[in-house]
Amino acid sequence: MTAVTEAPAPMDPASIRAAVGELLHTFLDERERAAVEIPELAVFTGLLRDLLDAGGKRIRPVLCVVGWQTIRDDPPPSAVLRVAASIELFHACALIHDDIMDRSDTRRGRPTAHRVLAARHADHPDPANLGTNAAILFGDLALGWSYDLLHLHTAQDLTPEQRAVAWPLLNALRTETLVGQYLDLTATGRPTADTGSAWRIIRYKTARYTIEHPLCLGAALAGANLVQLRALSAYALPLGEAFQLRDDLLGVFGDPGRTGKSDLDDLREAKHTVLVATALQRATPGEARTLQALLGHGALDEDGARTIREILIATGAVSAVERAVHERHEQALHALTGSRLAPGAIARLRRLAESVTTRNT
Numbered sequence: 001m002t003a004v005t006e007a008p009a010p011m012d013p014a015s016i017r018a019a020v021g022e023l024l025h026t027f028l029d030e031r032e033r034a035a036v037e038i039p040e041l042a043v044f045t046g047l048l049r050d051l052l053d054a055g056g057k058r059i060r061p062v063l064c065v066v067g068w069q070t071i072r073d074d075p076p077p078s079a080v081l082r083v084a085a086s087i088e089l090f091h092a093c094a095l096i097h098d099d100i101m102d103r104s105d106t107r108r109g110r111p112t113a114h115r116v117l118a119a120r121h122a123d124h125p126d127p128a129n130l131g132t133n134a135a136i137l138f139g140d141l142a143l144g145w146s147y148d149l150l151h152l153h154t155a156q157d158l159t160p161e162q163r164a165v166a167w168p169l170l171n172a173l174r175t176e177t178l179v180g181q182y183l184d185l186t187a188t189g190r191p192t193a194d195t196g197s198a199w200r201i202i203r204y205k206t207a208r209y210t211i212e213h214p215l216c217l218g219a220a221l222a223g224a225n226l227v228q229l230r231a232l233s234a235y236a237l238p239l240g241e242a243f244q245l246r247d248d249l250l251g252v253f254g255d256p257g258r259t260g261k262s263d264l265d266d267l268r269e270a271k272h273t274v275l276v277a278t279a280l281q282r283a284t285p286g287e288a289r290t291l292q293a294l295l296g297h298g299a300l301d302e303d304g305a306r307t308i309r310e311i312l313i314a315t316g317a318v319s320a321v322e323r324a325v326h327e328r329h330e331q332a333l334h335a336l337t338g339s340r341l342a343p344g345a346i347a348r349l350r351r352l353a354e355s356v357t358t359r360n361t
Helices: 013-034 041-052 059-069 078-102 113-120 127-153 160-187 195-221 226-253 265-269 274-282 285-294 302-314 317-336 343-358
Strands: none
Touching: 013 041, 013 059, 013 078, 013 127, 041 078, 041 113, 041 127, 059 078, 059 195, 059 343, 078 113, 078 127, 078 160, 078 195, 113 127, 160 195, 195 226, 195 274, 226 265, 226 274, 226 302, 226 317, 226 343, 265 302, 274 285, 274 302, 274 317, 285 302, 302 317, 317 343
């Protein structure tokens, strides 16, 4: 009798995060050894290690590997894990620069890179400005290294067919993220009732970058066909929107001890979110005046923030966003119905959708 060999169990999210973390630390070790004559580089590699080890969800590399697993039963090769790790390095660049733009003090419960760099040079005539400028360089370095991680190790391990699908998706991921960030910047500080522009920011800054592109990238590397990729996109886009809507709620109502960031930053910056735009649509004239007066106030305190939160609840904006999260969760699950994906993959995607939409961190 011929023994039946069972397919190996797929990597779970914790295993994926650990594998990606090991790859990234190994890569940083290599960068340090290649530049022993530049001791200053240790400042940046140390900061990057701190950022990578600070408890991030690594949802993008996880989704890249899950994308592979939706198509194939065999474990992802090292080249696919390095593609996933490259996305995480790009994300580090995005976080470093985003914190500068938002003037944030904390990230993942720790001081942001520009604050750390400013503190390192407290005796400088202008430490704050130096910290910001040095963090810009730091983010640029992370961006460059995200390419190096691929070109130095991965390109030769991918087949021509895999390279043909990987590079356009990676370029689209980077390009659309930067455009989404630009849209966010131009709208920040000018809260309006225009929900359409808020949804557009979500699509480019988060939905495609965080969910769709990483998931489809992994699936494409595994040889997904057009029908399978369309099903994954139909699942990913509403889930990505739900992810950002939940993030906007946590940014205002979340516990900083769990989220690792202030619950005042988005209000002080007057971020143009669906939450705020919906409140302005539904607000009484008096409520609208109060929101316009408090949002974007750099010295906003807890009392002012409490007033904003009360209006967000009273106008029904919070309930409306919660409904939108639920609706998009259902849309994502519906997209899996009739999809030509393995039953095990569908179960994993369902669990992922649940964790994304109900998270509190």
